[in-house]
Amino acid sequence: DIQMTQSPSSLSASVGDRVTVTCRASQSIRSHLNWYQKKPGKAPKLLIYAASTLQIGVPSRFSGSGSGTDFTLTISSLQPEDFATYYCQQTYSYTPYTFGQGTSVDVK
Amino acid sequence: QITLKESGPTLVKPTQTLTLTCTFSGFSFRSSGVGVAWIRQPPGKALDWLALIYWNDDKLYSPSLKSRLTITKDTSRNQVVLRMTDMDPVDTATYYCAHTLRDYDYLTGYYPRSFDYWGQGALVTVSS
Numbered sequence: 001d002i003q004m005t006q007s008p009s010s011l012s013a014s015v016g017d018r019v020t021v022t023c024r025a026s027q028s029i030r031s032h033l034n035w036y037q038k039k040p041g042k043a044p045k046l047l048i049y050a051a052s053t054l055q056i057g058v059p060s061r062f063s064g065s066g067s068g069t070d071f072t073l074t075i076s077s078l079q080p081e082d083f084a085t086y087y088c089q090q091t092y093s094y095t096p097y098t099f100g101q102g103t104s105v106d107v108k
Numbered sequence: 109q110i111t112l113k114e115s116g117p118t119l120v121k122p123t124q125t126l127t128l129t130c131t132f133s134g135f136s137f138r139s140s141g142v143g144v145a146w147i148r149q150p151p152g153k154a155l156d157w158l159a160l161i162y163w164n165d166d167k168l169y170s171p172s173l174k175s176r177l178t179i180t181k182d183t184s185r186n187q188v189v190l191r192m193t194d195m196d197p198v199d200t201a202t203y204y205c206a207h208t209l210r211d212y213d214y215l216t217g218y219y220p221r222s223f224d225y226w227g228q229g230a231l232v233t234v235s236s
Contacts, residue, residue, distance in 0.1 A: 001171075030215070034222040036155075043204060043229055044147075044155065049222035087155055091219050096170040097145075099155040 002026050002090050006100035012108040019075040021103045023088035028068045032092035035064055035073045038085045038102070047086075048073065075105075083107060110134035112144075112205050112227035119233050120195050126232060130188040130205030134225075137163045137183040143208040144188040145223055146179065148201040156201075160220060161188060162210055195234045202229040 003026035013019050023033065031051040036044040046055045048064035051071055061076045075082055088100040116128035128146070135142055145160040159179040160168045169177050178191040188205060206223035213219060 030213070032213070032216075032219060036223075038149075038155070043226035044206075044223075045226075046222050046224045049224070055222075055224065089155070089157075089223075091222065092216060094160075094168050094219070096172075097157040097160075097220065099157065101154045 001095050002029060002093055002098055004088055004090055004098050004100040006086075006088060006103045008103060009101065010104040010106065012106055013078050014108045015078055015080055017078045017108075019078050019082075019105060021073040021086050021088075021105075023066075023071045023073070023100050025069045025071075025090055025092075029090045029092035031067045032090055033064075033066065033071045034089045034091065035062075036087045036089065036099075037082075038087060044087065078105070110207055110225040112207060112225060114203060114205050114227045114230035116203075116230055116232065118231060119235065121236050122196055122234060124195050126190075126192040126195050126199070128190045128192075128203055128205075128230060128232070130190070130227060132186050132188075132205075132207065132227075135207060136186065137181055139163060141210045143210055143220055144181070145206050145208055145220065146188075146190045146203060147206060147223065147226075148199075148203045149229075150198070150201040153201075158192075158203075159190060160208070197234045200232065200234045202231045204229045 033051045035048040052064045112132040143162040146158040161179045207225040208220040211221040
C-alpha cells in the first residue's frame with residue numbers, strides 16, 4: 001500500500017491567516033494527488049485534483065503544489081467557512097486509493 | 109447537475125450482509141470513462157476507499173476488504189450496489205458513494221482522476 005501522511009494532524013488558526021497542510025506519500029505518486037475538505041455531517045468536497053488543479057467553483061484562496069512524494073495545500077487567507085478537516089488522497093495506485101489521516105483546522 | 113444518494117439499512121447485526129444502493133442522476137454509465145466509488149468514514153476516523161466500478165464493468169476493490177465486497181451496477185436504473193458480507197462492529201461508519209472519471213497516464217495506465225461529486229452519506233451501525 002502507498003501510505004499517505006499528513007502534517008500537522010491539527011492546527012489552530014485565525015481568520016485571515018495563511019494556512020499550509022502537508023501530505024507525504026510513501027513512494028512517488030507523480031501528480032496523482034487530490035485534496036478534499038470535510039465538515040461534520042457533510043459529504044467531502046473536492047478542492048484540488050492532480051496536485052494543483054482547482055476544482056470548478058472552489059475559491060482561488062485554495063491552492064495545491066508538489067509532485068513525487070511531497071505535496072502542499074495552502075489557504076492564502078483563511079475564511080470562517082474554511083474551518084474543517086482536510087484530506088489528501090492518492091490515485092496513482094489502487095492498492096488501495098489511500099487517503100491521509102486528515103488535518104483538522106480549528107479556531108485559535 | 110450531478111447528484112448521488114446512498115440508501116440502505118441504518119442498523120445491521122454482526123455477521124449479517126450489508127447492501128447499500130447508490131442512486132444517481134446527471135450522468136450515465138453509457139458514457140465512456142464514468143465510474144462510481146464507495147468510500148466510508150468510521151466515527152472520528154479517516155476516509156477509507158472501498159470499491160470502484162466503471163462504465164465498462166471493470167471493478168476494483170480495496171485489497172484488505174476484497175473478500176467481503178461486491179460492487180455491481182444497473183445502467184438502466186442509474187444505480188450502483190455495494191454488498192459487504194460478515195459485518196462487524198468495526199464496520200460502523202458513514203458510507204459514501206462518489207462519481208469519478210477514468211483518466212490515463214502513460215506510466216501507470218488507467219486511474220480515477222478524483223472523486224468529484226459525493227452523496228450525502230449513509231450512517232450504518234453494526235450492533236446486536
